[in-house]
Amino acid sequence: MGRRWLPILGALTLLAGCSLPADDEAGTPSLEAPGTVLTTVTPTRQDLSNTISLTGKVTIDPVFGITAPVDGEIRYLDRQPATEPATADLWVASVWKDGEPHEVTIPAGSILAGRLLTDGARVTTGMPVVSAKHAGYGIVADITTEHAYRLAANVGTVKAQIKNGPGPFDCKPLGAISALPAGTIPEAPAPGPTGTTPPEAQAPGQTGSEATGLRLVCTAAKDVKLINGVDVTLEMITGKATNVLVLPVEAVAGSQGKGKVDIVDGEQQRRTVDVTLGLTDGKVIEIKSGLKGDEKIAIPGPNLPEAQAPVQDPASGGAVLVPGTVG
Secondary structure (H helix, E strand, O other): OHHHHHHHHHHHHHHHHOOOOOOOOOOOOOOOOOOOOOEEEOOEEEEEEEEEEEEEEEEEOOEEEEEOOOOEEEEEOOOOOOOOOOOOOEEEEEEEEOOEEEEEEEOOOEEEEEEOOOOOOEEOOOOEEEEEEEOOEEEEEEOOHHHHHHHHOOOOEEEEEEOOOOOOEEEEEEOOOOOEOOEEOOOOOOOOOOOOOOHHHOOOOOOOEOOEOOEEEEEEOOOOOOOOOOEEEEEEEEEEEEEEEEEEHHHOEOOOOEEEEEEEOOOOOEEEEEEEEEEEOOOEEEEEEOOOOOOOEEEOOOOOOOOOOOEEEHHHOOEEEOOOOOO
């Protein structure tokens, strides 16, 4: 009788030995201690070109922004929006700095669309202060936050290709890359002695300009046939550099101007240092200063954590809790 049980007991022992292992026995990776460096990279040198592709549309009378040339105080000229585009660059405001005026002009072929600030406001270099409307066809491409800083400093050369149409052709950028607040037109002058309003204040459609998001506005040569609403692909080269020090973008906190990286020492300890940034192609970014080139750099870089959306706690009657906080 005992011998008949031996095969069964052996089979049970074999099955027990083949049972699924615990997670740690199966090689499932466990969470590393906070601050542990898992990946490092060493800076390399290469040629770099900052090329950006965007999708736009042909638009009639697109609005664009003109920015302050210097820090100072904006003073608007008493000009009413016209119905005809300017035949030459038109002076519309001045930014006063240290007692000296610096002209703000809208380009030939455009119409003053609105003032973006109150008269006498303090402004900084590059801040939009006036909106203008290009008379005729233009090409408008919306800009995402991802591309904003790569374009804001220098739009550079723009090439356009109309889907199933003309191209590639040069597209001349107008104004600045920035979101615009609603523009207000100047107040109408007081009636004259006869009780009539001057003709320049009677122009139809003087309602200012609507707010816009981040976008690029450019114009094609007159011999390029444009049709309102058609899709356009834009390609911009904003800069080129030769044999520059680069790091993967994942290793750098920041993407324009100043940034930070974590240097890893022989004991796997991080040390955060400041770096000056240059061009980027979206994959690597130029390190203009702050590193010698032989350091080990941690990936990911020392970026701030992404903000998490608040959630409601059913047990507290719908009170809002922010992840990472104690209720």
